[in-house]
Amino acid sequence: MSSIQAAQVDRVLDESRDIPSALLLLLATGAGLGAASLYYCQPLLMEISDGLHVRPSLMGLVPTLTQLGYASGVLLLAPLGDRYDRRIIILVKTALLSLALLSIGLASGFGMLLGASLLVGASATMAQDVVPAAAVLAPESQRGKIVGKVMTGLLLGILLSRVASGFIGQHWGWRTVYLLASLAVMCIGLLFGRGLPRFAKTTELSYRALIASMLGLWRRHAPLRHAAMSQGLLAVSFGAFWSTLAMMLHARYGLGSAVAGALGLAGAAGALAAPLGGKLADRRGAKWVTQQGSALTALSFGAMAIDGWLPDSLRLGFLVLMTILFDFGMQATLVGHQTVVYGLDAGARSRLNAVLLTCMFIGMASGAAFGSLALARWGWLGVVGLCSLVSFGAWLVRCYASRVG
Numbered sequence: 001m002s003s004i005q006a007a008q009v010d011r012v013l014d015e016s017r018d019i020p021s022a023l024l025l026l027l028a029t030g031a032g033l034g035a036a037s038l039y040y041c042q043p044l045l046m047e048i049s050d051g052l053h054v055r056p057s058l059m060g061l062v063p064t065l066t067q068l069g070y071a072s073g074v075l076l077l078a079p080l081g082d083r084y085d086r087r088i089i090i091l092v093k094t095a096l097l098s099l100a101l102l103s104i105g106l107a108s109g110f111g112m113l114l115g116a117s118l119l120v121g122a123s124a125t126m127a128q129d130v131v132p133a134a135a136v137l138a139p140e141s142q143r144g145k146i147v148g149k150v151m152t153g154l155l156l157g158i159l160l161s162r163v164a165s166g167f168i169g170q171h172w173g174w175r176t177v178y179l180l181a182s183l184a185v186m187c188i189g190l191l192f193g194r195g196l197p198r199f200a201k202t203t204e205l206s207y208r209a210l211i212a213s214m215l216g217l218w219r220r221h222a223p224l225r226h227a228a229m230s231q232g233l234l235a236v237s238f239g240a241f242w243s244t245l246a247m248m249l250h251a252r253y254g255l256g257s258a259v260a261g262a263l264g265l266a267g268a269a270g271a272l273a274a275p276l277g278g279k280l281a282d283r284r285g286a287k288w289v290t291q292q293g294s295a296l297t298a299l300s301f302g303a304m305a306i307d308g309w310l311p312d313s314l315r316l317g318f319l320v321l322m323t324i325l326f327d328f329g330m331q332a333t334l335v336g337h338q339t340v341v342y343g344l345d346a347g348a349r350s351r352l353n354a355v356l357l358t359c360m361f362i363g364m365a366s367g368a369a370f371g372s373l374a375l376a377r378w379g380w381l382g383v384v385g386l387c388s389l390v391s392f393g394a395w396l397v398r399c400y401a402s403r404v405g
């Protein structure tokens with residue numbers, strides 16, 4: 001970490017300079033650990049229920065409050081990065097996240113668990129401060145590539161968190177998962193303290209005016225509206241697919257949740273598209289990447305509809321391949337959208353990112369609800385049809401955006 005230590009913490013980094021590779025690795029790792037904190041609980045709910053003697057029917061409140069905290073944090077806290085030194089915000093949120101994870105690991109009752117889960121969600125938005133920080137530090141000619149690499153860390157954190165927490169929880173207990181996560185976040189916070197430069201604030205607006213200004217940004221920037229609508233539609237397909245996958249695998253193949261979690265590794269392979277998407281955004285333009293990425297996502301979901309005509313021996317492998325491709329398309333599109341959005345107004349990057357991600361998480365939540373309904377009424381083909389339809393809608397939005405400029 002010598003190159004990180006060499007960074008001058010007491011000055012604002014010149015945007016024209018390249019980001020040291022160690023600092024880029026630090027940003028990607030921090031984003032991944034922040035995002036992963038949202039998903040540790042999902043494979044562990046039964047173990048936590050047994051450990052705290054809570055009815056299993058109540059355990060759904062844990063991921064619900066975690067996501068609620070995150071959505072609220074993105075909307076209400078992420079814009080602070082435009083008003084204050086983003087370094088301070090990242091450090092404060094990292095400290096709170098470490099404390100919240102520690103509180104879950106030491107929780108003596110259900111109430112403490114729920115309160116800490118809400119705090120985990122809100123403070124995990126640290127990841128959404130790191131991504132705009134990377135965009136600020138990156139030279140304009142490399143912004144797409146740099147954001148793509150940091151997004152790879154964030155997305156790998158999301159996709160691998162369930163696998164890691166399930167494995168550690170099975171062998172050493174659920175509390176160990178959170179105690180180790182707290183320690184990891186604390187360590188990354190110490191490295192942030194030594195390695196992050198100061199960031200100049202980009203607005204003098206009050207907090208109330210800052211929040212209200214997001215509506216003005218939505219009205220003023222058509223590319224923001226197009227990006228938010230397109231990414232929100234893709235997020236519907238993402239939420240619908242991952243929320244119903246385990247039930248489909250159990251019903252069709254008799255497979256358990258461990259296999260569904262392992263498919264997260266296929267998604268992780270697709271997430272490696274983020275740096276490639278960033279490079280293509282720098283070379284071919286971010287709008288081109290978003291159009292091609294949304295098309296690939298729609299085609300991948302559409303192809304899943306033909307698995308009923310495949311031999312049984314090929315179905316699961318075909319599903320894995322399509323999972324890699326649709327994740328590839330979706331994550332490349334997300335990087336392209338963020339590249340577009342970050343280029344709209346340098347003084348409002350945190351607020352622009354908050355608007356984009358709020359729409360994306362609304363899409364994910366809606367997708368989970370609609371996906372469950374589609375599975376119950378029309379089976380897996382209904383889920384695939386829903387994912388194909390909304391992904392095609394995202395592609396149409398990108399085509400329209402390209403035509404109107």
